[in-house]
Amino acid sequence: MGWHMYNNGMGWGMGWGMGWVGGLYMLIIFVLIVIGGIAVVRWALKSGGGGADSALEILKRRYAQGEISKEQFEEMKKDIH
Numbered sequence: 001m002g003w004h005m006y007n008n009g010m011g012w013g014m015g016w017g018m019g020w021v022g023g024l025y026m027l028i029i030f031v032l033i034v035i036g037g038i039a040v041v042r043w044a045l046k047s048g049g050g051g052a053d054s055a056l057e058i059l060k061r062r063y064a065q066g067e068i069s070k071e072q073f074e075e076m077k078k079d080i081h
Contacts, residue, residue: 059076059080
């Protein structure tokens with residue numbers, strides 16, 4: 001009887017605990033971590049892919065401003081792609 005009165009009956013292995021709600025919380029946290037990881041990877045791929053386009057834009061701007069000739073433009077364009 002003394003052990004049952006200890007800690008209002010909520011000793012080791014006693015009481016309700018989290019039950020199935022704890023498992024649900026763990027599942028929700030796991031899903032959020034996976035979604036977050038996917039979002040980070042997609043963001044990294046999207047932001048890293050603009051390098052070639054920006055180089056081509058710079059080349060087009062230099063050609064439009066007359067800094068380079070048409071031959072230079074075509075040669076540099078081949079190098080970029």
